[in-house]
Amino acid sequence: MPLSPLTSSVQVLGAPGERHEEILTPEALEFIGRLDTAFADRRREVLKERHRRSGHLAGGTPLGFPLATRALREDPHWRVAPPAPGLTDRRVEITGPPERRMAVNALNSGAKVWMADFEDATAPTWTNVIGGQLTLLDAIERRIDFTTPEGKEYRLGAQLATIMVRPRGWHLLEEHLEIDGRPLSASLVDFGLYFFHCAQRQIDAGHGPYFYLPKLENRYEARLWNDVFLLAQELLGIPRGTVRATVLIETITAAFEMEEILHELREHSAGLNAGRWDYLFSLIKTFGHRTDFQLPDRAAVTMTAPFMRAYTELLVRTCHRRGAQAIGGMAAHVPSRDAEANAAALAKVRLDKEREAEDGFDGSWVAHPGLVPVCREVFDGVLGERPNQLDRTREDVEITAADLLSVRRIAAPPTREGIRSNVAVALRYFDAWLRGSGAVALYGLMEDAATAEIARVQIWQWLRHDRTDRATVLDLLDAECAALEEEDPSARVAEAREVFVNTALTPRLPAFFTPEAYTRHLVSRTENRS
C-alpha cells in the first residue's frame, strides 16, 4: 500500500555510512516517522507511569496481582494464537548482536531460533544500529556470505535458524533520527526499519516478522506494542496477526501481569521468556531502598533461589494454560579455551537447562554456538519428537505474591570479593559498551547490559544500606581502572569510570545506565543544533 506523505519528515543526523542509503530510504523513513508520530505520546505516558509507579513502590505501596483484571485471569477459555511457521519448535534459541560474523555463526549454529538483539547485547552506536539492519536484510536475502582478509569463510548453510529481532526498550531514544525536532523512539526505529524492509521478505520465505519485546513493566506497555503491530501491518498491507512477539518477563512488576500481557498481545503472541538477568536487576532497582530486599553477592543469587523459582514456575504455568510457549533464560557461563574451565561451564549450563526442561519450558536460550548441543540434548531428552511441551499445564503450581517477593530469605551480607567483582564487571562492561561492544566475556561469564546493571545497582544498594562505604568502592574502582589501563591502553577508562560514578554512586538511582551514557558518549550527530 503506498503511504501518503507525512506533514514533516524524519531528519537523519547520524553520519553517512557504507550502504546506509539501503536502509534509510525515503519510504522507510516515512514509515518510522508515521509510527513515531502515532505513538510518541503514548511512549511518554508509559515512561511517566513507570516513574510514578516506582515512586509508589519505593514508598511502600504493596505489589500484587491487579484486582481490575481478576476476571480475565480466572477465565479459563481464552488462548493466544497458535505457533507461527518456524516457531513451533523452539528447543534451542541462540542470542547475540546482529553483527555479520555472529549472524552467520548463529544462523548456522543448529539452534531453532536466532534472536538478533538490539537491546542487552548491542551498544547502540549509529554504526551498530544501521549495520544491524543491513546484517538482517543481507541474511534474509541470503547475500551475507563473505571471506575475511585472513581467508576465513562465512557461508550460510542449508538449515538456518528462524530470525526473531529484539528492538531496544521503550526507555531509549535514537538520537540520530529526528522528527519535528525530537528524537525518535529507539524501539520504533529498530522495529520499524526491520519491519519495513524484512516483513514481506520473511513472509515470502515461509516465516514472518517475529520479535522479542524487552523490559515491559505492565499490560499497558504490551497494549502499546500490540497497537504498533496493528498499525505497522495496516500501513504495509500485511495481514493482521502475521507479527509474532515473545515478551520477556524481566521486570518484577510484569511478573504480576503475565496473563494480562499475553491477553493484550494474544493475536500476535509467541509466548513469554524468563529474562532472569533483567528480572534480578529490576527486583534490586525496585526495592533497592528497602532493608528487607537485600541480595547477597551477585554470584550467590541463582535460579534455585525460592523467589526465582517462583517466577519461572509461574511463567510456565501461565503460558501453558494459554497455549503459549515458555522459553527459558540465559545461563551466563560461556565456553572457554581452557579444558577444565570449559567442562565446568558446560556442566553448569547443562544443569540449568535440565531444570528448565523438567519444569516444562519449551526451549531455552544459549549465548554461544558451543552451547547449542548441550541445550539441544537436554530438551531432546524431555521433548523427544514432540515440538514443545505445551500439554504440560503445570496445574500443580500455585504461586502467591509473597512467593515472588520472598527475597529476604537469602539476605547474607556482601563480601569484599563480591563488591570488587561488581566494580570490575561494571567498569569493564561500560568500557566495552563505550567502544561499541554490547556483550563481552568477562571472567568466564557472558556480560551484557542486563548483567552489568545488576553489578551497578548492587553497589548502589550496598552503599545505601551501609553494607560498604564510598571510600572502599572508590579504592576498588581506582585499582580496577589502573589494572584495565595497563591491560589495554585503548580502553576508555576515564569515560567508563565516569559512567560508573554517575550511575552507581549517586544518591538517586538512575533507572538505567544506558540513556545518559548514550547521550553523553555514543551520540555523534552530523548537525550541531543550537
Ligand SMILES: CC(=O)SCCNC(=O)CCNC(=O)[C@H](O)C(C)(C)COP(=O)(O)OP(=O)(O)OC[C@H]1O[C@@H](n2cnc3c(N)ncnc32)[C@H](O)[C@@H]1OP(=O)(O)O
Ligand atoms: C541477559 C541477556 O539478555 S542474554 C542475551 C543477550 N546477550 C547475548 O546475546 C550475548 C551473546 N554472546 C556473545 O555475544 C558472545 O558469546 C560473547 C561476547 C559472550 C563471547 O564472544 P567471544 O569472546 O567472541 O567468544 P569466542 O571467542 O568463544 O567465540 C568463538 C566463535 O563463536 C562465535 N560466537 C560467540 N558467541 C556467538 C553468538 N552468540 N552468536 C553467534 N556466534 C557467536 C564468535 O563469533 C566466534 O566465531 P568467529 O571466530 O567466527 O568470529
Ligand SMILES: O=CC(=O)O
Ligand atoms: O534479556 C534477558 C535477561 O535475562 O535480561
Ligand SMILES: [Mg+2]
Ligand atoms: Mg534483558
